[in-house]
Every structure is written in C-alpha cells, then in structure tokens.
Amino acid sequence: MKILLVGEYSRLHNSLKEGLELLNHDVTIVAAKDGFKNYDVDFPIYKTYEKGFLRTFKNLIYRFTKIDLESIQIKKQIINLKPKLSDFDVVQFINEASFLCTATIEKEIFDLISTWNKNVFLLSCGTDYISVKYAYDKKFRYSILTPYLNGKDQILSSYGLKYLEPDFVELHHHIYKSIVGVIASDLDYHLPLLNHPKYLGLIPNPINTEQLEFKPLKIEDKIVIFHGINSNNYYKKGNDIFEEALAIINQKYADKIKIITVRSLPYNEYIKTYNEAHIMLDQIYAYDQGFNALEAMSKGKVVFTGAEKEWLEYYNIKEDTIAINALPDAKTIATKLEWLILNPEKILEISIQARRFVETHHDYKTCAENYLKTWQNHI
Template sequence: MENNDHLKILLAGDASSFHHTLAEGLRKLGHEAVVASHGGHWLDTGRDIDTGRRWKNKAGGLELWLRWQLRLKQKMTGFDVVSIATQSFIELRPHRAQAIYDYLRANNRSMFCTALGTDSNYVEECIDPASPIRYSEFRLFGAQSPLCKAQPSLVSEWLSEPLKNFGNHIWATADGAVSALYEYDVALRRVLPPEKIAYGGIPINVDDLQPVSLPDRIEKVRFFLGRYRGRYLEKGTDVMEAAARAVVGRYPSRAELIIVENRPYDEYLGLMRSAHVVLDQLYSYTPATNALQAMAYGLNTVSGGAPEFYDFIGEKELQPVIHVEPDYESVFRALEQTVLHPEAIRPRGLAGREFVIRHNHYLTVARRNLEFWQNRLAAAGRCDGRRGGACHE
C-alpha cells in the first residue's frame, strides 16, 4: 500500500467502468475514492452514489435534479479532488449540469476532468481538417462517416451553443484534465496548456482478469463481437460483423462468430472468455476498455492499434493489437489472416496481456492520476483545505 499525502477523491460520472476501476486502484494505494455514476445503465457497473436518471423523459430529469438538491449534493462535498467524466458526467441539460459542476467546484478543493468520452471539444477536433486525427466516428479522411450520414444533425447537436458554452466553461475553470486515449489527449491540446494535461490511460484490473489458457494451435477460431444497441455505427460494429460473417462463410470449418448484445458487465466478461479473438472498435487509434480487457485475458483483439498511438506511449516492442483501417476490406483481410495463421493467436495473446500489465495496470494508471493531481494542487497553492487553502512547507 502507498499513501503519499492521503487524498479524498470523488469521481463523478463513468463509462465502461473506467472510474470504478480507477477508484479500486486509488484505494489500493491508500486513498479514499468515491464513485458517483449511473452505472452505465445495462452494464450496471459499481458505484457508491447512484446519480442515474430513472426515466428518460422530462420527469426523469426533474426527479434527478430534485434528488441532487435534496440528497446527493451533501454527499459530494469536502473532497480534495473531484474529477468529472467529461461534460456528460450527469444526465441533465447543460445548464443544470453546469450548476452542479459549479457547486462541486466551489465546495471541494480542486476540480479536474477525466477525458474518457465524447464531448463538444472532441467533436470539433474530429471534424477539423488540420487535426492529426484522420478518422473517427464523426469523419473519415475528410468525408462524412456512416454515423453522421445516418444522423445528419449529430455534429451540430454536439456543437450547439449550450453544450459548447458548458464545455468552454469547464476548460476555463478546471485545474486540469487526464486523458484516457491518444485521441482525447490530442483534443485536449485545443483547449488547455500542456501543464494542465496528463495522459492516464484506461485502468484495467488485471488481478481480476486471469488469463485464459489458449492451445498452441487452434483448430477453429472463435471470433467474439459484443454489440451495443444504438451504437452499431458509432463503433463500426456493422462493418466488423459483416466482415466476420464473410470470413466465417468462407471458412466454416475453421472459424465461428459469437455475438452478444447489451449484457451486464460481469456477464459480458464471462462470455468473452470463451473466445479467441475479440472484435472491438473500427474508428479508434487506441485500444479501449473492451479491447484491453480481452488482452488481459490473453485473447487477441481487433481494434485501434495505430502507429500514432504506439509512438505516443513510447512503445516500440509490444504492439499486439490486430490493427485495422476503418473499412470493410481491411477488417476482412485481418480476420482471414487470423484464420489462416491460428498458430499466431497464442503468442499474440501472451504479448497482449504483457502490454496491459505494462501500460494499463489499474495501479499504474492510478499513480499517473495521483501524480498529476498532486502536482496541480501544489502548483495552484492548494496543498490543504478547500479551494484557496494554504501550502505548508
């Protein structure tokens, strides 16, 4: 256990159990960590304070706002560090969310952002022709993505005045931000100076994800695809599924496809263990939570593993992700080569687990966050007490 300057930490909002896993790491290192989130809806991930919206209609928003006023706000004060999961940390309209943000900022020692999902600034980065992000769920090499073709108003909604104003308010007042992915780190550079940005990565509880024992040679490759209803186009699930079905159709005796949809978090992980190769995201530079969990199990993953990402984290040797370009042909070729060369699956899986331990172990990610938070607190002269507290030599 480590405990250098014990901190009381509130992690507000969550996605794919990111904050929940980060909190586990922070506690292991001797700090107090509280997660306030909606649990990812059907994922039902762990949280200490439930900030979920019970109904999707206006009544649900009113009920959550009243619950905040009457019960929740008292539980979310007096922390040394608060980090919100982007501007979508709570399911309320921007003006309500901003009021909660301002309350948290005024009644806690410091305010940070965990850049772990889409926000207005990230969308702006994705559609900027000068951005190093050449493809995303919003734009493919300068052209409209399938998601934006299907939802023509999506970008304008993210860039609406209320959302942009709220996002700008966060960047103007937060003490800093920690990025989960290479792409989010790039986007943060639009709005924050370098000293207010740190790369944390995605925390994976490797201790809980014991590796699967894969044979040296696999007779029939099992592909695994987790579908999230309503997010097929965003994740590129439609393209990956079509390519996987085509490969299985060509090699029916050598490959099969397992598909699961909208399962609770723990059940989903259990089902994943039965696979050899997990199909994750199409439009990503960086392996995200699903891919990293598969790698921790010693499975192969098809996802973002772009050269830009490996360069960003300084990794020259371990590059185990089966990286695909964002198109059908690239996915088909990658899956076909996996079926034709099953002897590569086990060593690639072993390298994948080593990669996760090296770069995404939840204690490593927790230490990165702690170091950044503590450095920012010291730089701001808030070494103890609430905002404006004095430092002691």
C-alpha cells in the same frame, strides 16, 4: 486524500478507485447508473423517466416546453446528497456532461459539486466538445464521426454532436474556466488536447488485471471469433463493417471458425461471454484502445480495435504484435482475420504479448499513482 469521482464510463472510475484505495486513499463514486452496463457506484443517481409512459410523458413535456424532467430530478438527487458529496480534497468529473442532462442542468450540477469541494479536475475519455470538434473538422484520418459524415445517422445522439450545439459549447467554456486541468485517457483524446493550456497529459486507462484472469489460449478445433454489439453505437463502433468482414470470412472458412455475436449485455455478463473466444472484434473508428479492448487483451484475446501508427509510435511497438488495427474497410479486416486463421501460432503470440502490454502500461495501481502525482502537482 479524500477523492470524489463523478460519473462512470466503461468502469474507468471503478478501476481507478480500486488502485487509489490500495494506496490508502478514501474514494467515492457518484454516477448515474449506466443503462444496461450497470457498473458499481457508491452513490447511484437513478433515472425515473427511462421507460414506458414516464418516458413518453417526459418527451412530450420537453417537446413543448424544453424542460427536461429527467435532468431536474437528477439535480434534486445531487442536492439531497450534498452532505455526502462535500469536503473532498480532489474531485474528478469523467466528462463535461457526466450525468447526460441538459447543458443548463449539467452546468448547475457542476457548479454545486465544485462549490462544495476543492480542486476540480476533468477527464477526456468520451465524446466532449474538443474531441468532437476535432473529428468534425476532419483533423483525424477517420473518426467516430466518419459514419455520420458518410450518411449513417442511425442514432444521432450516439455521435456526441450535441457538444457542438451552442449551450454545450457554453458549458464547455464554463467548465474549463473552473477546473484545475484536464487529463486524457487515450490517444483519441490526447491528440485533440495537445497544446491546450489546461491539458495535464495522458494517463492510460487503468485496468485491474487481478480481476481479469489470463488463460493461455488453446486452439484445438475451431478458432472462436467474438463480436459484441452495443445497439445504440452500432455504426459509431463500426459494427456494420465487422459484420461485413465476418460474412466474407465465414463464406471462406466456415469449417475453421465459430462466430459468437451478442447485443447490449450487462457488463458482468458481457465480460463472461467472450471467455471462450480467441479473437474479439471491438471497434473501428479509434486510434487507441478503449476499456473493452484492454480488458479483453488482459484476458489474452487478440483484439481488433484502435491500434494506429500514432499508438505504435507512442508505445514504441510493432504492428500486429499487441492488437490488430481495425481499419474502416471490411476486406482489409477479413484479410487480417484470414492471416490469423491460417497462422494460429500468431494468435498465441499476440495473446501473451497483449496481456504483457496491459500489465506494463495500464496497471491500475501505476495509473492511480500517476493520477495522484498529476493532481498533487497542480493543486
């Protein structure tokens, strides 16, 4: 089949492409270059107004006219790519707003690409109307909106609240009328979609373990704890709570641990920086693992991330054997860190089991096969 993947988050579509190509399918990715992460894209969509004077000019124009120059030039790039973005058998959009444009322009881009092709599907793997509404209505015990609801509104755009605005709600309904169906990438998106008529099921994040070398951990001196921060998502990911937990544990075990903290690194640099780590602090307000956590687990790291009881039940596993559930409480996280520091053999056990879990449930070839089956069953 000829497959077009629209948009990119956390390398999901790249890994899916690699799996699909091994199965002899022709796959193309078109996406905006993802800021500092800089993932590979076949047809990159460039942003002109991100920095300096042009950014200031764009913001002024938008303030007084509600015209977004960035969105307009992104749409022009898509139109110019029409010959290369047409006649695909399957199209999958990574999000309801795959290019981070205004709702009006996203609708126009969606309609253009849909008109040029057949069989349009949607992924729920990042903030969108259904997941944000579910969180806003407090149907989760805690969620990415918890920091916002608690008054930590550092960068409002990072919470995805725009999806609750009337124009994005309209965009959501427009897209859902047109798509064949929607697929969730993990339990954080699966749970809000349950019983939706367009929901086609959960396909776990595809991880290319062949690119992620597993090296058995060795603890010869200090236990290395890695904390990677994306400044734009500082509160949303719970980085403030992780930092509080690290302060507690550093005060108690400074002679036994080494803490590495980095901020907003490009993807290829980021994934190398935690190579020496034994433990990785990923995110707090999640029920399941995202891409960063899974890649670290694949490399044998003990990851503090989403590993809630719903995830334990879904995969039929025991607590603290694959990943450590990072609850939104610094003392609880510090207690879990202390348990690992005092029982280093547990770090080695979890490391091996984490890699095995990713190979079993997130293998990119198996996931690609599941996407193909889902698409083919609903075309």
